[in-house]
Amino acid sequence: MSHDKDTVTHLRLNPDDVGQQDAQSLLDAIQSDLRYEEVIHGCLNCGVCSGSCPSHRFFDYSPRIVVQTVLSGDAEAVKGMMDEYIWAxxxxxxxxxxxPFHNSPGGLVMIMREVAxxxxxEAVHRLLKxxxxxxxxxxxxGNQLTPDMIQPDFFPDWGPKIPWSSTDLAIKRKAIPVYTLQVTTSxxxxxPETSYELYSIYEETGVFRLIEEIDPNLYEVVADMVEDLRDMVESAR
Amino acid sequence: MASNTIDSSIKTTGWEFVTKTVDKRALIKNQKPDPREELAELEAQGEVKVIHITEENQPITVETLLGRTKRIPTNKLWHHKSCGQCGNIPGYPTSIMWFMNKLGLEYLDETHQTSCTAWNYHGSGTSNLVALASVAVRNWHRAYETGYFPLIHCGTSFGNYKEMRNLLIEHKDLRDEVRRIMHKVGRELVIPEEIVHYSEWLHVLRDRVAAMRVYDVSNIVTTVHPACHVWKLVPEDVIYDPAVYGGERPAPTTAILLELGAQVADYSTWYDCCGFGFRHILTEREFSRSFSLERKIKVMVEEAHSDVAITQDTGCTTTLDKNQWIGKAHGYNYDLPVIADVQFAALAAGADPYKVVQIQWHTSGWQKLLDKMGIDWRASKDAYEAYLEELRAGKEPDQLYIPPVEQPV
Known part of the structure; x- marks a missing residue:
């Protein structure tokens, strides 16, 4: 999509702005995101989006209302949605x-979550716990789910077969006939070189700084792991 | 029951009408530019490098939603693994590699890969566009420098990488920022000619895969769950075939099942998501449980009399499989097996259920399915348990694939 010369867009938010929650500045951050023009092209208020939305069936949530509220420019109402509503x-x-307008309400929600x-x-701390x-x-x-995360304590509703998946794990993983998969914690x-590069990406894109701001305890653990791995890789070079 | 047209007995919601008159009309009448043409222009300007599909990749050409062609490489592939599959559904990647071995195809599976990080992003928002694009390009560049073409196993990685490709093509400022970060890690900005999902690879090789079938599956009634991030994210890039649902629904997965000779049953909520929700599977579990049972499993069984739910993605397989047991508390006693298309194909082609398909990690009752297919899973279980004992005693594990000597990146 081509951009108007005067349109100011941003690629990413600054972690130094954590705590800046003035409603208008939140709406400005949403609407100046580089992707905003990709996801919103106008709205007929037809409700097709809500009509097929899975969350609309189970929560007080409507993608039509999200789009309409953002387009209305009511910054306080948008801010109100960001605390809880959009997380459904x-x-x-x-x-x-x-x-029919090629909008992506789900894409708009993702921008709003990122800004939140x-x-x-406030809700972010509870939502992220x-x-x-x-x-x-x-x-x-750089993995998001690992074999050792599937534990009966965390997934009691997954039934009586889950304990099998979490016991004697090292041997069961070794029995998977693919070398790269014969591990339990990833x-x-x-x-290590791959993690090393990933840390540079997180550093350069402000992700580490963000975690430091919003979850200092988690950051402390991560920072120790990062330091250890960097020492290992650099001493091996 | 056969699904080359929409079964007239199942029109309870009129979804087929909706897809014709809303989705495709809107997409076809207002077509976006082809990003691959724009990518070629950027390459000609020296702005980006492109990972090309070469003859060595033995590509097969298919049609996508808008009638554009897409070349699917079938050989010399770099496995972009899925953390959810490798961590929780290990028979998913092993089945892919088992078929590649059987078909004599070349591939590279190595340790210099991160996940796409997009599950976490969709669930928590604790990343950003530049980080997502940089992670994507880092993985693409690693594939590029090895000479292998990336094959994306996960549906969310596939959808996310299609988005990242398009955004990188459209926005110079994003390219500049990602290029700056890639230079920091000793890499370059490269973009693949096509973003390719394993289900597309399986789709284009379906005749060769089906030729390997050793079990008659004509009595098996399957229901397909098309994965949202495979076909709803950047939908114009998805394979459609007039022979599959009249070209009104994505062809991959349904077509391989038909090719294997299985029955594919229509059901009215085929369009719905699985209930995974990215954050919901962890933080709003009641939603995931209720939605997967009420809108998918119940309908697959009661409407379509399904023997097995067939998936094409990571989170869907987990959500539909793991959330059935708790339903017993409310009288949902379906116990419908849930496996990926490639696992079903591997079973039909005679792969060992425990050792290759790793069916034992699946929660919902798959035993009755394997009995119906005529597979002796009890013998497989006995052999597996004996194998575990051998491993405990210090035996070196068997490998489908011997990885190359690791080279520092």
């Missing part, structure tokens, strides 16, 4: 598939 979206993009997190809004294990993995090795063997 299942990110399935059925709305985007069906919108990068500004450290169950994500601690995923964040630790994704920040340290989904596949990740070379």
């Amino acid at each position: 979206c299942a990110q399935c993009y059925t709305c985007a598939m069906r919108c 997190v990068w500004r450290g809004m 169950p994500y601690g294990r995923v964040l630790l993995k994704v920040l340290s090795i 989904a596949w063997r990740v070379s």
